[in-house]
Amino acid sequence: MKPRRPVVEGYFEERADGSAVLVGGRCDACGAYFFPKRFSFCRNPGCGAPDLADVELSTRGTLWSFTDNRYAPPPPYPAAEPFEPYGVAAVALEAEQMVVLGQLARGTDVAALHAGQAMELCAEDLYETDDAVVRVWKWRIA
């Protein structure tokens, strides 16, 4: 079996029990969260602290909006052949007071979704290379 690797280093982690968690940055000075972390410093103009700590974000949130995509995007999206439509969800995290995007888990019935419903993070295969299965975080109905 090919080893798994995340589609981008440092954005999320998979746990032994099969669950997944996003990893962002948190400012110890003002409390702000950032996802992805991207930089070492805090971008709150009233703070500007030089360091952010790595922090696991909430794995559950509420659905803010959603869509499905029925046409293959251009590269660098690793579209399967034949193209497989996929959903995208915007999920609000209560503790972090932010909205985070993710694809919807395969098989999610987009027509049955509604804003405000509970969602949780998971991970699925995005594509395969010659030597790895590339994984990505996704949102699924909680």
Place this chain on the structure above:
Amino acid sequence: MSEVVVLGAGMHPWGKWGRNFVEYGVVAARAALADAGLGWGDVGFLAAGNTMRNGYPGYVSGSTFAQSLGWQGTRVSSSFAACASGAVAIDSARAQIQAGRCDVALVVGADTAPKGFFGPLPGVRPEDPDWIRFHVLGATNPTYFALYARRRMEAYGATTDDFAAVKIKNSRHGLENPNARYRKEFGAAEIAESPVVADPLRLVDICATSDGAAALVLASAEYAARRADRDRHVRIAAISTVTPRYPNTYLDMPDIATDSAVGAALPERSFRDSIAHAAYEEAGLGPGDLSLAEVYDLSTALELDWYENIGLCGEGEAEALLRSGATTLGGRVPVNPSGGLACFGEAIPAQAIAQVVELTTQLRGEAGARQVDGARVGLSINQGLFGHGSCVIATR
């Protein structure tokens, strides 16, 4: 600070012509100069909007157009602010005039666009949010438009019939616009047969990518006052090129997450609201003063968002305003009398300039079949990804 005057406006028609963007830009620039009764030799400053998809000449658009019109030592600027590039170019030209460094400035934006979805620049660049959103999520521009559209449905009860009504309205508005790419009236039945690209948006809800160019000739009020054609002069009352205020908690392209509201007070206004607010403050005008507006209908649903962002109605009231007919030609404040992006498609660095060309044409009373009666104040607004606001208020 004295107001700057629009002396000339010109365009190259929008389409899919497949030629070099410089060709379109030169046509538009010459048209604007001819409209102003001036020559290239009268221009003291050239401000251009960049294009990212046409190689190095697109990154140095100011000198590209200066060379193409013929080197004459003109000072130039080349601006990129995504869809807001044109507004930044207009702002750059205005600042030169207001600083007294020139009397007449030329503003140009032109693009040759690829077919289909816009993608990020080539290469593997995990540090670039625009690359990340495509590679990791397949989040195209229509994905974001669809998330905004679905949000309107969930939060305010908008329907796909409302989105179709925007398309029908704009398709009628653009019928007689000689610079529009699509001059075809759409009906509800035809829209219902259009394939869904990103639910709830259909292909006809989403603007195409186009080739095209637009140009303006701007002048100082003192220079303009000495001319005989003063009844055609249009004044730039405000230009807003604001960026968001932290924390920006509304999902914004190309980010895959919003700012966190922890640890900071929310700004008084959303980013999109703040774009128009800054322009109204500068002009000393308000939504009630508008005769017309040109808003960035990247999707039909997004036009409804803009009604609220520019204060034509309260939050969640855009569908009712649309249904009342107020934003249709003949209504209280027609929106997108040009036909909007629905009829033009998007030629990125030209689009904000094209919006001001339409304001100019309307305020002069030269818009023919799509003329807004008695137009005195016009507002144009758009937003470029990565946090660029763009709003111009023009008066006659």
